Amino acid sequence: MSKKLKQIAIYGKGGIGKSTTTSNISAALSKMGYKVMQFGCDPKSDSTNTLRGGEYIPTVLDTLREKGSVKANDVIFEGFNGIYCVEAGGPAPGVGCAGRGIITAVQLFRQQKVFEDLDLDFIIYDVLGDVVCGGFAMPIREGIAEHVFTVSSADFMSVYAANNLFKGIQKYSNTGGALLGGIIANSINQEYSKNIIDDFAEKTKTQVVEYVPRSVTVTQCELQGKTTIEGAPDSEQAKIYTHLAEKIAAHEISHTPSPLDTTELREWASGWSKQILEVESRKVSAGA
Amino acid sequence: MVINLGTPVVESREQRLGTVIAWDGSASRLVKESCYSENGTACCGCRLCERENRGPFTQGASCSEMMVECQAGHVRDAVLIQHSPIGCGASQVTYNSKFRNALKMRGLPVKNMRVVSTNLDENDMVFGGIDKLENTIVETWERYQPKAIFIGTSCSTGIIGDDVDSVSEEYSQKLGIPVIPLHCEGFKSKHWSTGFDATQHGILRQIVRHGHEKQEDLVNVINLWGSDVFRPMLAELGLRVNYVVDLATVSDLAQMSEAAATVGFCNTLSSYLATALEQEFGVPQVKAPQPYGFAGTDAWLRELGRVTHRETKVETYIEKEHRRVKPLVEELRARLSGVKGYVATGSAYSHGLIAVLRELGIRVDGSLVFHHDPVYDSGDPKQDSLAYLVENYGDVAHFSVSNRQQYQFYGLLKRVNPDFILIRHNGLAPLAARMGIPAAPLGDEHLAVGYQGMVNLGESIRDILAHKKFHRDLAEHVTLPYKKSWLESDPYSLSIQTSAAGEA
Numbered sequence: 001m002s003k004k005l006k007q008i009a010i011y012g013k014g015g016i017g018k019s020t021t022t023s024n025i026s027a028a029l030s031k032m033g034y035k036v037m038q039f040g041c042d043p044k045s046d047s048t049n050t051l052r053g054g055e056y057i058p059t060v061l062d063t064l065r066e067k068g069s070v071k072a073n074d075v076i077f078e079g080f081n082g083i084y085c086v087e088a089g090g091p092a093p094g095v096g097c098a099g100r101g102i103i104t105a106v107q108l109f110r111q112q113k114v115f116e117d118l119d120l121d122f123i124i125y126d127v128l129g130d131v132v133c134g135g136f137a138m139p140i141r142e143g144i145a146e147h148v149f150t151v152s153s154a155d156f157m158s159v160y161a162a163n164n165l166f167k168g169i170q171k172y173s174n175t176g177g178a179l180l181g182g183i184i185a186n187s188i189n190q191e192y193s194k195n196i197i198d199d200f201a202e203k204t205k206t207q208v209v210e211y212v213p214r215s216v217t218v219t220q221c222e223l224q225g226k227t228t229i230e231g232a233p234d235s236e237q238a239k240i241y242t243h244l245a246e247k248i249a250a251h252e253i254s255h256t257p258s259p260l261d262t263t264e265l266r267e268w269a270s271g272w273s274k275q276i277l278e279v280e281s282r283k284v285s286a287g288a
Numbered sequence: 289m290v291i292n293l294g295t296p297v298v299e300s301r302e303q304r305l306g307t308v309i310a311w312d313g314s315a316s317r318l319v320k321e322s323c324y325s326e327n328g329t330a331c332c333g334c335r336l337c338e339r340e341n342r343g344p345f346t347q348g349a350s351c352s353e354m355m356v357e358c359q360a361g362h363v364r365d366a367v368l369i370q371h372s373p374i375g376c377g378a379s380q381v382t383y384n385s386k387f388r389n390a391l392k393m394r395g396l397p398v399k400n401m402r403v404v405s406t407n408l409d410e411n412d413m414v415f416g417g418i419d420k421l422e423n424t425i426v427e428t429w430e431r432y433q434p435k436a437i438f439i440g441t442s443c444s445t446g447i448i449g450d451d452v453d454s455v456s457e458e459y460s461q462k463l464g465i466p467v468i469p470l471h472c473e474g475f476k477s478k479h480w481s482t483g484f485d486a487t488q489h490g491i492l493r494q495i496v497r498h499g500h501e502k503q504e505d506l507v508n509v510i511n512l513w514g515s516d517v518f519r520p521m522l523a524e525l526g527l528r529v530n531y532v533v534d535l536a537t538v539s540d541l542a543q544m545s546e547a548a549a550t551v552g553f554c555n556t557l558s559s560y561l562a563t564a565l566e567q568e569f570g571v572p573q574v575k576a577p578q579p580y581g582f583a584g585t586d587a588w589l590r591e592l593g594r595v596t597h598r599e600t601k602v603e604t605y606i607e608k609e610h611r612r613v614k615p616l617v618e619e620l621r622a623r624l625s626g627v628k629g630y631v632a633t634g635s636a637y638s639h640g641l642i643a644v645l646r647e648l649g650i651r652v653d654g655s656l657v658f659h660h661d662p663v664y665d666s667g668d669p670k671q672d673s674l675a676y677l678v679e680n681y682g683d684v685a686h687f688s689v690s691n692r693q694q695y696q697f698y699g700l701l702k703r704v705n706p707d708f709i710l711i712r713h714n715g716l717a718p719l720a721a722r723m724g725i726p727a728a729p730l731g732d733e734h735l736a737v738g739y740q741g742m743v744n745l746g747e748s749i750r751d752i753l754a755h756k757k758f759h760r761d762l763a764e765h766v767t768l769p770y771k772k773s774w775l776e777s778d779p780y781s782l783s784i785q786t787s788a789a790g791e792a
Contacts (some may be wrong), residue, residue: 068478100447111292111299134416134449141451143295175454225789 005115009125009139009178012151013161014106017186019047020218020227021151021241022126025074026051027229028238028245030081034121041105042128043090043098044176051079054225059089060105072114080230084118099135102127106138122249129169130161140169140178147181147254149209152200154185154193156269159200166204166259181256182209184244191212192279196272203268205258209251210244213237229255291564291665296469297454298489298560300477305559305661307479310344311383311689312780315655316678318687324672344783349691351376352473353440355483357403358383358512360438360470360490361532362390363541367434371421371441371452377405390513390535393732404428408444417450425459425467427779435538436466436495438487446473447700466494466538477658479691481556481634487533488561493645494685496569506530506543507596508550508565510558514734518551521738524605525589525598533561545569549595551588553579553737555636555664555673563665572739575670580640581647582610582617583680585738593671613739617647620746625649627753630725632656632697635689636664637733639673641710641745644736648746654704656697658713690713690778694719698770699779701725708752710745724763726752 010025012018013071019040026038040047045059057077064070079085088105090098104127109115115123126137139145152162162183169180185197188211201208217238221231228237260268292299301307311318353376361368361383370376380403387401404427406412406420421439428437437459441452452469459467462560468490472483508530509518519529530540544550550565551574552558562573568639576591577584586606593602629650631638635657642652664671677684686703697716701709701723709720709727717727728748730736736745767777 069300069306097447099449103446103449107295107297108303110295111297111303113294114289115290134451137449137451141454147724172454173449175451175458 003119003121005120005123006121006249007115007125007145008181009127009145009148010151010184011127011129011131011148011162011165012186013158016151016153016155016158017212018128018151019126020050020222021184021186021208021212021244022047022124023227023243024121024229024238024241025248026083026124027080027227028242029122029249030083031229032245032249034249035119036083036122036124036213037115037118037120038079038085039109039123039125040085040087041102041125041136042088043101044094044128045087046091047126048079048085048087050076050222050225050227050230050240051083051085052077052225055083055203057087059087060108061089061101064104070108072109072112072263076114076118080227086119097135098128099133099138102135103138104196106144110144130164132164137168137172141172141175143176145178147251148178149181149184149248151184151186152197153187154190154196156273159196159269160265162200163204163265166206166257170256170259173256173267180206180257181248181251181254182207185211187212187214199272200268203258203260203264206255209247210240212240212244232252242280244274291560291567293489293493293564293568296490296493298473298482298486300698301479301482301485301659301661302477304485304665305663306440307477307481307659307661308689309659309691310780310783311660311688312783315674315687317685318660318679319672319675322660322672322674324663324669324675330709336530339439344690344693344780346691347693347695350480352472352477352480352483352486353442353474354379354383355780356438356440356470356472356482356487358386359484359487359533360468361401361403362387362513363438363536363538364396364769364784365434365537366438367404367428367432368438368440369421369424369428370403370405370440370442371417371424371445371450372405372408372440373444374405376440376442377403384457386513389731393513393515394535395516396535404436408442413444413448416448417445417567418452418455419451421452421455422459425463426457427691429463434465435469437463438468438470439489440470440472443473443475446476448470452524452605460494468494468540481659484557485560491533491541492561492564492568495538495541496545496565498545498569500543500546503528503543503546504548504596506547507592508532508544508547508571510550510552511535512557512733514553514737517731517734517737518520525596525601526594527592527596527598545571547571549574549592550714551579551592553637553734554634555671556634556659557636557662559661559664559671566666573666575666575668577670577676577680578636578640578673579738579741580736581643581681581742582739584640584643584676585741605771609739613743617746620750621647621649624746624749626651627708627749628653628704628706629749630654630656630701630704630709632709632713633658633730634662634709634712635659636673637712639677641730641736642684643677643681644742644745645710648749650749654688654700654706655684656688656690656700658690658692660689661739690779692716695770695774695782696779698751698768698775699777702775707756708749719768721759721762722766722768724756724759726755726759729750
């Protein structure tokens with residue numbers, strides 16, 4: 001095997017469109033001719049649904065629980081255009097330890113040398129949330145993913161989650177951990193949304209890789225159990241995802257971000273909220 | 289099967305080898321169900337490992353971390369850090385006594401083992417224990433200046449996801465010595481023998497050196513703390529012994545890659561290290577029956593002779609030893625013939641001990657092993673020690689797998705009513721004693737190895753049989769802590785595997 005495997009982790013707050021974005025990136029990369037595996041690291045286990053016609057696949061951890069041991073090939077399922085789909089799985093809400101679940105599932109795959117054997121070009125880890133504990137940091141540690149992208153809207157809670165992720169990346173950066181490729185700005189339809197994300201990227205010394213607008217096409221395709229790339233290949237939205245995938249494929253060098261500390265983040269958010277308020281009030285008075 | 293040294297975490301035994309910890313039936317059936325020779329690869333998905341998908345009822349058990357303590361903690365010029373709450377250090381007492389005894393037995397300066405705990409508390413569980421680990425590494429370095437630092441993880445650090453690997457890497461560079469993470473969280477494997485593999489995995493990744501010249505007369509002997517029986521034996525063949533992992537120095541461990549061969553006294557202990565040394569460093573593993581009884585020792589020596597090109601010396605030695613030992617064994621046979629023995633030890637070790645008992649004319653109708661590996665890492669049928677036992681020394685009617693469970697032991701012994709038991713893990717011996725059965729605690733696990741081993745073991749058994757009257761008296765005056773209904777039950781009736789195990 002001579003080609004270099006590119007390992008990418010995509011993080012973001014729950015519900016922000018992380019799995020949608022990830023699946024569309026996987027689908028676009030695969031249509032570009034790359035061999036791709038998407039590894040869902042979310043106990044909800046629905047990362048790869050739109051690559052599999054809306055169906056859930058047996059997870060690594062459920063299989064481990066049932067059988068006591070797992071052969072990696074038993075939990076890899078082929079999806080759209082030959083994409084390898086894996087779901088780590090995890091406990092039901094409110095019980096157990098989802099972070100440990102990610103550690104267990106990722107270690108199991110690494111031990112069995114699956115990535116090498118499948119001769120992959122890309123592995124994309126789709127990871128839930130705010131890096132709340134050591135387990136969720138697993139994919140950004142040494143030797144696993146090399147590049148991290150975060151999906152964020154201009155919503156402050158989503159930006160907070162991204163900032164937390166940057167703290168995690170910064171922590172592991174001097175011990176060989178993954179570095180930050182940039183922000184994938186999602187649901188960007190207002191001008192000020194773009195400005196917020198741009199400003200956050202600048203303050204934290206990173207870049208915005210792509211602006212993805214909110215689109216009803218995405219929802220329509222998802223309702224059919226498909227990615228936009230599969231369900232509406234000629235749409236504007238599909239072009240944006242393809243463009244994003246091309247940038248990710250070409251992306252070589254990531255950097256250590258400079259996360260804001262708690263006070264800075266609060267002040268930054270407060271400054272923006274005042275501006276938004278002014279914009280909105282102007283709209284209201286203009287409309288009256 | 290291929291061992292993967294590319295990741296810091298060892299693959300568990302059940303994942304690699306399909307290890308089971310509850311099974312009941314004859315040895316010949318276990319051989320059949322293990323499908324060793326048919327598959328030749330580990331964890332074959334055979335009936336055996338598929339069936340035992342949940343652990344049986346367990347009163348208490350050992351932990352992988354303890355095996356790290358008694359291996360990494362016994363490297364003479366290294367220090368083991370237990371990255372754990374202090375409770376994980378409870379077994380330091382036991383392993384320190386074993387370490388001191390072993391040093392004495394080998395004629396080395398007696399000293400305490402060096403183990404340091406990070407003593408994690410509630411705050412560390414919430415905020416992460418990495419800072420404490422770093423402080424401990426620095427303190428350990430300043431205090432002891434060891435040649436290597438091992439870091440044993442624990443359940444708690446595994447759950448919170450402390451990044452021990454990155455810290456180890458950082459301090460390996462800062463201190464210029466190997467700082468080696470050993471992932472031995474107790475919850476990760478149903479059997480503690482994964483802890484052997486975790487230690488060996490770390491040593492293979494970070495201590496064993498690459499690219500040095502071979503030492504054609506050096507043999508790695510994978511051992512624990514037993515008396516020095518291998519050095520004189522191998523000296524007769526013109527070979528030097530490199531005892532690993534226990535009681536070795538870091539430099540002994542580093543030179544493992546230069547040896548002409550690797551041998552062990554028990555496949556359970558040596559499977560991972562010996563196989564990986566062959567795979568990664570080209571050091572041949574002696575794939576032969578274990579060195580017990582005439583047949584096993586002959587075959588083991590011949591394979592060692594073949595691998596190290598000492599065939600003639602081996603034949604001379606075999607002939608000499610047969611001549612010397614056969615009359616002694618004959619004499620012991622005359623005295624021990626018809627006596628009934630029972631073996632309760634680690635898995636592959638029991639295969640060897642039963643062979644020795646049968647060489648001595650002792651009847652063995654039952655044995656308890658603490659786990660069973662359907663295959664070993666090499667996947668080579670020549671190492672199928674259970675099949676070798678059955679083929680060469682006959683079947684064992686009641687060959688039970690149970691992870692040292694007290695509650696089952698009474699019923700197991702009652703099935704065969706032995707005159708004595710052989711045991712290495714003393715937790716079960718008092719129960720046997722209270723049933724009137726004397727136990728030979730094999731504190732020296734090399735006692736039964738090789739030709740002289742048959743004589744040694746025979747004499748030990750004669751000694752313990754002399755205690756029979758004492759044990760009978762004891763049995764008459766003690767009561768067991770179990771209800772009559774339980775004592776009359778099948779010992780596997782609480783095990784989920786009972787129905788399957790009962791199949792023909």
